[in-house]
Amino acid sequence: MDKLVIRGPSVISGQIPISGSKNAALPILMGCLLAETPVTLSNVPHLRDVTTSLQLLATMGCDVLMDERLNITLDCSAIHSKEAPYDLVKTMRASILVMGPLLSRFGEAKVALPGGCAIGSRPVDIHIEGMREMGAIIDIDEGFIIAKAPQGLRGAEITMPIVTVTGTENLIMAAVLAKGRTILRKAACEPEVVDLADFLNAMGARIRGAGTSVIEIDGVSALKGVDYRVIPDRIEAGTYLAAAAVTQGCVTVTDVDPTHLEAVLEKFKQAGALVTSTENTITLDMRGRSLSAVDIETQPYPLFPTDMQAQFLVMNAIAEGTGRVKETIFENRYMHVAELEKMGARITLDGNEALTIGQNQLHGAEVVATDLRASACLIIAALVAQGTTVVNRIYHIDRGYERIEEKFHRLGVDIQRLSS
Ligand code: EPU
Numbered sequence: 001m002d003k004l005v006i007r008g009p010s011v012i013s014g015q016i017p018i019s020g021s022k023n024a025a026l027p028i029l030m031g032c033l034l035a036e037t038p039v040t041l042s043n044v045p046h047l048r049d050v051t052t053s054l055q056l057l058a059t060m061g062c063d064v065l066m067d068e069r070l071n072i073t074l075d076c077s078a079i080h081s082k083e084a085p086y087d088l089v090k091t092m093r094a095s096i097l098v099m100g101p102l103l104s105r106f107g108e109a110k111v112a113l114p115g116g117c118a119i120g121s122r123p124v125d126i127h128i129e130g131m132r133e134m135g136a137i138i139d140i141d142e143g144f145i146i147a148k149a150p151q152g153l154r155g156a157e158i159t160m161p162i163v164t165v166t167g168t169e170n171l172i173m174a175a176v177l178a179k180g181r182t183i184l185r186k187a188a189c190e191p192e193v194v195d196l197a198d199f200l201n202a203m204g205a206r207i208r209g210a211g212t213s214v215i216e217i218d219g220v221s222a223l224k225g226v227d228y229r230v231i232p233d234r235i236e237a238g239t240y241l242a243a244a245a246v247t248q249g250c251v252t253v254t255d256v257d258p259t260h261l262e263a264v265l266e267k268f269k270q271a272g273a274l275v276t277s278t279e280n281t282i283t284l285d286m287r288g289r290s291l292s293a294v295d296i297e298t299q300p301y302p303l304f305p306t307d308m309q310a311q312f313l314v315m316n317a318i319a320e321g322t323g324r325v326k327e328t329i330f331e332n333r334y335m336h337v338a339e340l341e342k343m344g345a346r347i348t349l350d351g352n353e354a355l356t357i358g359q360n361q362l363h364g365a366e367v368v369a370t371d372l373r374a375s376a377c378l379i380i381a382a383l384v385a386q387g388t389t390v391v392n393r394i395y396h397i398d399r400g401y402e403r404i405e406e407k408f409h410r411l412g413v414d415i416q417r418l419s420s
Helices: 022-034 048-059 086-091 093-106 125-133 165-175 191-202 234-246 258-270 306-317 336-342 372-384 395-400 404-410
Strands: 003-008 013-017 039-042 063-066 072-075 108-112 137-141 144-148 157-159 181-185 206-208 214-218 227-229 250-254 274-277 281-285 322-326 346-350 353-357 366-368 385-392 414-418
Touching: 003 372, 013 404, 022 039, 022 048, 022 093, 022 165, 022 191, 022 234, 048 063, 048 086, 048 093, 048 395, 086 093, 086 108, 093 108, 093 125, 093 144, 093 165, 125 137, 125 144, 125 165, 165 181, 165 191, 165 214, 191 206, 191 227, 234 250, 234 258, 234 281, 234 306, 234 372, 258 274, 258 281, 306 322, 306 336, 306 346, 306 353, 306 372, 336 346, 336 366, 336 372, 372 385, 372 395, 372 404, 404 414
Parallel strands: 013 250, 039 227, 157 181, 366 385
Antiparallel strands: 003 385, 003 414, 039 072, 063 072, 108 144, 137 144, 181 214, 206 214, 250 281, 274 281, 322 353, 346 353
C-alpha cells in the first residue's frame, strides 16, 4: 500500500492549478446515463473515484473513450445492465447516483446498499423516499436497493427532511425525465448541484432554481449529449490555501472560482491571512503574519463546508490561542484527531466539538489516513512538523486529490510517495 513521506518543516510558495471538482464530476458522469447520444466532458479530474465511476458505467454498457487531453466521451446509447454491484459501491458511495438516472430513463435500477463509512453511517433514506414519492416501487433485498417504475416516474412535491447534496442530485436526475413537474424543497445549494443542473439543462432538461433551496424540474422526454466543462474543485483549492496558511507561505491557486469559497476565505482572513482574489485565482499570503485560532461550525453551502473542517483543525492546532470547531454534518468526522495528537497537537473532543490549544510546532510521526479530507489534513500537519512524517493508507487521498505529491513538490515540499 502506498505511503507518503514528508520531511518538514516547509514554507510553501508558488502557484498551483486547481483540477476539476470531484464532487461535481461524479454526479455529472452518472448523469451521462440520461443521454441518448454521446457526451464529452472536460476538466474531469484524474482520480480514483472517477476511474471507479467509469468502470461502473462501463459495466452497464456505456462506451468510454478518453482523448490525449483527458477529455472523456461517454456513449450511453446502449445500456444493457441497470445494476451497480457491491464491489464498486463499497469503494465509492457516490455510486448511489446511478439510481436516479437509471430509474428516470429505464424505469429500473438495482444498486447495492452502501454501508457505513469512515465519517459516519451516511444513510440514503432520503434518496429512496424521494423516488418513492415520484412513484417508484422500491424494495431492499439481500443488500440491494431494487427500484422499479414500469410506467415511468411522475413529478412530485418533495420536502427533504435535511439538506443532502447527493440526495438532491439523485432526485434532480430522477425528475428530469419524469412526467410533469417536480418541486424539491430544502434542496442543497452547493456549487456542485448547480453544475449538475447546468449540465442537464445543456442536454435539454428544464431545471430552475439550482443554487437555491427550492428547485423546480419540468420533465422532458429525452436528453441529448453535449460538450461540458466541469467546475473547479473548491475543496482542493481550499486545501492548498490552508497549507500556505500553516507554513506561513504564499500560494496562488489558479483556475478556480473564488465565489465558491466565500465562507472559507472569510475564515482565512479571520485567522490572519492576507487573501486576494481575481476572477479565477486566489492568493493567500501568510508571510510575516501570525496565525490565530478561529471558531468554525460546518454547515451546508453557502456556510462553512465540512470538507474543509479537518484542514482548519490543523490550522487551529498550530495557531495562537484556542479554537473551537463544531462538526454538524457528519457524526464521526474526527478520526484525524488521534493522528494529529501523535504529532503533538492538543485537541479535546467534546461530542461534535473539537477544542484546540495552539502549539508552536508539531513533530513528525507515523500516521494513518482514515478518509479523504483527514488524509489532506495529515499532509498539511506534516508540512509544519519538525522531522519526518509518514502518512500511511494514502489510497484515500488518491480518491480526491489529483497528483498531490507533484503539486506539493512544486510548492517546495520534500514529499515522496513510497509504493509497497
Ligand atoms: N443523510 C441522511 N439520509 C440521506 C442522505 C444524507 O441522513 O438519505 C445525512 C448524512 O448522513 C449526513 C447529512 O445528511 O449526515 C449530509 O450528507 P449529504 O447527503 O449531503 O452528503 P453526501 O451527499 O453523501 C457529499 C459529498 C461529501 C461532502 C457532503 C457534504 C459527494 C460525492 N460527496 O456527500 O464529500 O462531505 O456532500 O457536503 O458529493 C468528500 O469529498 O470528502 C466528501 C465526503
